[in-house]
Amino acid sequence: MKAVVMNGSGGREMLEHVERPDPVAGPGQALVDIAFAGVNFMDIGVRQGMAWSDTPNPKILGVEGVGRVVAVGGGVEGIAPGQRVAWVYAPGSYAQRIAIPAASLVPVPDAIDDRTAASVMMQGLTASHFATDFYPVQPGDVAFVHAAAGGLGLLLTQIVKLRGGDVIGRVSSDEKVAAASEAGADHVIVDAEGRFAEEALRLTDGEGVHVVYDGSGPKTFQGSLDVLRRSGVFCWYGPVLGGPGPLNIISLPKSIKIGYAVFLDHIHTPELLRARSAQLFDWIREGKLRVRIGGEYPLADAARAHADMESRKTTGKLLLVP
Structure with missing residues (x-):
């Protein structure tokens, strides 16, 4: 499979588009074909050495995306091959395929397209946490x-x-x-x-x-x-x-x-993750919440997506297309 890895050292690591062996779904995991991966400031923070510092280079960037389940490992329940799913935090999402804990996956309703599902997970769940848990707006x-x-x-x-x-x-x-x-x-x-x-x-x-x-x-x-x-x-x-x-x-x-505010506190169990995601999907389906796509980039052009995000040339969510 093709993936984007971070290599080098010194505080501004290089991104490289490389071939990697296909991952395999282990126990409790699902293997997913990625349709879109989200680009987040967290990914830039990894490049700056502010996160994942214990993981040696080269490592695959990205934490968010949407795709279709190809296979599941032992002990997986509620997630099946062929199902469309999204996720909010799974390191290694800048790739064509990912092996991800099934507990991190959210079923995507048929009424929600891939682009929208990939765009709303991290930022939508973060926004929900800010306005409902951290400070319940009245x-x-x-x-x-x-x-x-x-x-x-x-x-x-x-x-x-x-x-x-x-x-x-x-x-x-x-x-x-x-x-x-x-x-x-x-x-x-x-x-x-x-x-x-x-x-x-x-x-x-x-x-x-x-x-x-x-x-x-x-x-x-x-x-x-x-x-x-x-x-x-x-x-x-x-x-x-x-x-x-x-x-x-x-x-x-x-x-x-x-x-x-730490958004992962908002979704610390699979039940909460799926309930909060379902609420976001309902708001979108009902026309109450709109997602703005700021730009799409080929997987091989992840560096340009990062540059555009850092320079704030775009508004809305940035996506990578594997």
């Missing part, structure tokens, strides 16, 4: 969503709106305003320098927002603190862009709650 709440035109931001905005909240979105350029607005953002602030707090406070009559979702790294951290109302919640995520550095908690000017 009607009338105001949420501030960073990178509101990105794949996660677009889904998060829609889920906040489904729960009755209002959204102030931040985008980095005028070209991205339309995407954030179409997703349902009530207000969109264009800012690439981390100077958004004053406008957000004006939009909330000086009160601030109930929750801020920030995965944009240290540049926006202080502004996100400033934009919160008293007892507001700071949902920080996205370690690829770096943390805020040491924080003197007694220097905070008001009562706020700061936390780090």
Whole structure:
């Protein structure tokens, strides 16, 4: 099979398109022909040495995708050959085939196409976790969503709106305003320098927002603190862009709650994973949730997909086609 592996060392490893032996489904696993693989900032973090550092190179990148089951190993129940499935975290997804724990697979309804299923798993489940578990958005709440035109931001905005909240979105350029607005953002602030707090406070009559979702790294951290109302919640995520550095908690000017959101906590059992995924698929089928595809790339062109994601040339989810 063809796969994309990471090779080299030194903090910016090279991607190579190589031939590898086909994997085999072991006990508890399913062998899947991959139709689409998702591209995520997590994959870039692996290249930067922020994850999978204990796994020696060369290693196959990618964690998310959709495909059709070819075979199953011993002890597998509920997953059968011929079934369409998706997954949210399975290392080695930048490939034509993958052997994956059957407990990590989610059946895909016939009404959901492969592109949509591959696009909604990691970002959709993350957005669901942020708006339902980490901070359960209530009607009338105001949420501030960073990178509101990105794949996660677009889904998060829609889920906040489904729960009755209002959204102030931040985008980095005028070209991205339309995407954030179409997703349902009530207000969109264009800012690439981390100077958004004053406008957000004006939009909330000086009160601030109930929750801020920030995965944009240290540049926006202080502004996100400033934009919160008293007892507001700071949902920080996205370690690829770096943390805020040491924080003197007694220097905070008001009562706020700061936390780090880990999406895997949202789906820590197969039952939860399938229930949450089914909810996302239902929302899509009912027209309540739309997935925006930012671009498709051949598997051999994974490096260009990474470059486009890092430079933020596209909005929405990026996919690789094996």
